[in-house]
Amino acid sequence: xxxxxxxxxxxxxxxxxxxxxxxxxxxxxxxxxxxxxxxxxxxxxxxxxxxxxxxxxxxxxxxxxxxxxxxxxxxxxxxxxxxxxxxxxxxxxxxxxxxxxxxxxxxxxxxxxxxxxxxxxxxxxxxxxxxxxxxxxxxxxxxxxxxxxxxxxxxxxxxxxxxxxxxxxxxxxxxxxxxxxxxxxxxxxxxxxxxxxxxxxxxxxxxxxxxxxxxxxxxxxxxxxxxxxxxxxxxxxxxxxxxxxxxxxxxxxxxxxxxxxxxxxxxxxxxxxxxxxxxxxxxxxxxxxxxxxxxxxxxxxxxxxxxxxxxxxxxxxxxxxxxxxxxxxxxxxxxxxxxxxxxxxxxxxxx
Amino acid sequence: xxxxxxxxxxxxxxxxxxxxxxxxxxxxxxxxxxxxxxxxxxxxxxxxxxxxxxxxxxxxxxxxxxxxxxxxxxxxxxxxxxxxxxxxxxxxxxxxxxxxxxxxxxxxxxxxxxxxxxxxxxxxxxxxxxxxxxxxxxxxxxxxxxxxxxxxxxxxxxxxxxxxxxxxxxxxxxxxxxxxxxxxxxxxxxxxxxxxxxxxxxxxxxxxxxxxxxxxxxxxxxxxxxxxxxxxxxxxxxxxxxxxxxxxxxxxxxxxxxxxxxxxxxxxxxxxxxxxxxxxxxxxxxxxxxxxxxxxxxxxxxxxxxxxxxxxxxxxxxxxxxxxxxxxxxxxxxxxxxxxxxxxxxxxxxx
Numbered sequence: 194x195x196x197x198x199x200x201x202x203x204x205x206x207x208x209x210x211x212x213x214x215x216x217x218x219x220x221x222x223x224x225x226x227x228x229x230x231x232x233x234x235x236x237x238x239x240x241x242x243x244x245x246x247x248x249x250x251x252x253x254x255x256x257x258x259x260x261x262x263x264x265x266x267x268x269x270x271x272x273x274x275x276x277x278x279x280x281x282x283x284x285x286x287x288x289x290x291x292x293x294x295x296x297x298x299x300x301x302x303x304x305x306x307x308x309x310x311x312x313x314x315x316x317x318x319x320x321x322x323x324x325x326x327x328x329x330x331x332x333x334x335x336x337x338x339x340x341x342x343x344x345x346x347x348x349x350x351x352x353x354x355x356x357x358x359x360x361x362x363x364x365x366x367x368x369x370x371x372x373x374x375x376x377x378x379x380x381x382x383x384x385x386x387x388x389x390x391x392x393x394x395x396x397x398x399x400x401x402x403x404x405x406x407x408x409x410x411x412x413x414x415x416x417x418x419x420x421x422x423x424x425x426x427x428x429x430x431x432x433x434x435x436x437x438x439x440x441x442x443x444x445x446x447x448x449x450x451x452x453x454x455x456x457x458x459x460x461x462x463x464x465x466x467x468x469x470x471x472x473x474x475x476x477x478x479x480x481x482x483x484x485x486x487x488x489x490x491x492x493x494x495x496x497x498x499x500x501x502x503x504x505x506x507x508x509x510x511x512x513x514x515x516x517x518x519x520x521x522x523x524x525x526x527x528x529x530x531x532x533x534x535x536x537x538x539x540x541x542x543x544x
Numbered sequence: 545x546x547x548x549x550x551x552x553x554x555x556x557x558x559x560x561x562x563x564x565x566x567x568x569x570x571x572x573x574x575x576x577x578x579x580x581x582x583x584x585x586x587x588x589x590x591x592x593x594x595x596x597x598x599x600x601x602x603x604x605x606x607x608x609x610x611x612x613x614x615x616x617x618x619x620x621x622x623x624x625x626x627x628x629x630x631x632x633x634x635x636x637x638x639x640x641x642x643x644x645x646x647x648x649x650x651x652x653x654x655x656x657x658x659x660x661x662x663x664x665x666x667x668x669x670x671x672x673x674x675x676x677x678x679x680x681x682x683x684x685x686x687x688x689x690x691x692x693x694x695x696x697x698x699x700x701x702x703x704x705x706x707x708x709x710x711x712x713x714x715x716x717x718x719x720x721x722x723x724x725x726x727x728x729x730x731x732x733x734x735x736x737x738x739x740x741x742x743x744x745x746x747x748x749x750x751x752x753x754x755x756x757x758x759x760x761x762x763x764x765x766x767x768x769x770x771x772x773x774x775x776x777x778x779x780x781x782x783x784x785x786x787x788x789x790x791x792x793x794x795x796x797x798x799x800x801x802x803x804x805x806x807x808x809x810x811x812x813x814x815x816x817x818x819x820x821x822x823x824x825x826x827x828x829x830x831x832x833x834x835x836x837x838x839x840x841x842x843x844x845x846x847x848x849x850x851x852x853x854x855x856x857x858x859x860x861x862x863x864x865x866x867x868x869x870x871x872x873x874x875x876x877x878x879x880x881x882x883x884x885x886x887x888x889x890x891x892x893x894x895x
Binding site: 195196197198199200201202203204205206207209212214220223225226227228229230234235238239240241243244245246247248249250251252276277279280283287288289290291292308309311312338339366367368369393401405406407408409410419423425426427429430431432433434435436437438439440443 | 546547548549550551552553554555556557558560563565571574576577578579580581585586589590591592594595596597598599600601602603627628630631634638639640641642643659660662663689690717718719720744752756757758759760761770774776777778780781782783784785786787788789790791794
């Protein structure tokens with residue numbers, strides 16, 4: 194007799210960072226923002242009309258798409274919104290990567306890419322990043338079924354100049370090139386300016402980092418209308434109403450407060466630069482971060498030992514047990530107070 | 545030169561009912577609940593701590609899963625939560641339907657099933673419902689790669705006795721049988737009691753109808769732990785954090801208020817029964833509804849004409865331009881006041 198177990202899709206899920214439920218911890222392990230969302234978000238949330246929850250939300254998410262279009266100076270039809278950038282990226286893989294030729298992404302990058310490739314049966318090839326952890330753009334000049342580049346990259350924190358991104362996009366006009374800009378607001382230059390020149394580039398962004406709204410699950414893509422239209426077709430073939438009402442209205446409100454957005458990202462950058470210096474002073478190698486996290490390795494003390502000692506003292510950072518990464522830690526930039534406490538504990542550990 | 549357009553996934557999206565943005569309408573077209581969510585939901589929403597939005601939500605949605613498990617008298621590990629039942633169903637198709645043998649579902653049913661099959665490349669066969677629009681359970685005794693039955697069915701509103709559902713599940717223990725119980729709270733008996741006897745049945749539910757929370761996007765599945773575990777694997781391979789923080793906490797609060805839930809569903813059932821009688825009195829055929837909507841056809845006046853006339857007077861119902869459905873209308877049961885106005889306008893149209 195047949196067994197339904199034979200027809201189950203086998204998966205090797207992405208393993209997200211721990212979300213410890215205990216209080217009184219310093220949480221530097223999932224690149225969340227240490228500052229709350231824009232004050233107007235709290236104000237609007239308190240007045241949400243829950244009677245409206247009985248109705249389906251707008252399947253076209255027009256309010257939020259229009260606000261994002263205005264913010265980025267593009268047309269509404271160039272914006273696609275999803276449940277976090279993970280949803281946008283997963284839908285993009287499903288929509289654009291249907292070739293038998295392998296897609297390309299760096300061997301060290303956001304580890305969800307290989308999971309999506311596995312889930313959807315997409316062949317992939319992963320060129321190794323260079324000794325200094327930066328990508329070699331020549332690796333992306335070979336035949337491919339699509340390309341994904343996180344810029345800045347994770348967990349390395351490194352930014353690739355937009356001129357190099359353009360070279361990759363230009364050389365691959367027969368493929369869709371996805372630029373995952375989850376961390377771009379922390380110092381890099383966006384590839385957004387390329388979308389009118391090249392019809393094969395899709396920029397993906399998130400509200401989870403610079404907008405302090407990881408808990409709301411909002412991400413989006415910007416590209417030419419044909420790409421966005423194809424994405425919408427797949428989205429409407431999966432779930433008409435992915436964005437709930439609070440996400441739509443609170444997300445929209447967040448985009449309106451540019452001053453707060455700039456103030457908090459600037460504050461994080463300033464803290465990052467200060468801590469980078471302090472870490473180097475005590476023997477850490479720190480890659481040049483353009484993100485809200487630091488990728489660090491100590492000259493003497495193994496990363497795993499530091500990770501475990503920090504955890505004992507309720508400071509959570511991220512450790513990856515993988516080749517070339519296993520002597521590094523990824524440390525989210527928290528508030529100045531959190532980072533001072535982190536440095537204090539860290540100094541004791543490495544002494 | 546290759547063209548990225550060649551590798552785009554082609555879709556024929558599901559077309560949801562209109563979500564008119566104008567005010568002052570009577571909206572009976574998308575089977576929403578006319579009553580607001582439980583009062584405790586509004587209270588909790590007003591006090592949401594938006595500072596917490598900077599953090600990722602719990603990827604395991606433990607708070608809500610545990611509350612649903614308690615409510616249904618199952619173990620936490622038997623519950624899977626998603627972004628509306630559409631998300632849960634789409635993930636279930638992706639997880640369980642990976643056979644070359646066609647899956648089975650009725651030719652007249654929730655029209656998203658065929659869209660998901662198309663999106664994921666799942667072969668399917670659609671046995672015709674009988675003359676009276678009920679399913680013929682003998683059609684589900686053939687070889688298959690999976691089965692999906694909406695019970696009660698949409699847009700027919702008909703309920704299939706759970707004894708017949710059991711016969712289907714029992715005869716197909718080599719396949720996963722999904723019972724989509726979106727409308728079960730409006731009068732049918734659930735197949736939930738079968739999950740301990742059969743390991744191949746998955747029950748899918750939604751907060752969008754009986755719980756008045758379509759705007760929050762919450763659905764769930766209940767089945768044996770092995771099925772749920774496989775679903776979680778696919779979900780974590782797609783997007784770790786699909787449920788946002790407000791959905792988790794407000795959904796949980798809704799489940800706690802059983803008295804309100806029962807009062808509003810009873811009220812809808814009472815209105816449904818009254819309107820069923822009134823419609824029959826003026827020459828409508830009305831199928832025996834076990835849902836929060838009515839599937840109706842007039843003996844003289846074509847459905848399309850009624851649909852258009854109602855719309856002119858700002859009353860929205862659902863019309864399907866498909867064989868065997870195109871002389872019917874699907875009418876959501878609204879408040880008594882809304883239905884009285886509907887009947888008044890309707891009487892003028894058919895006179």
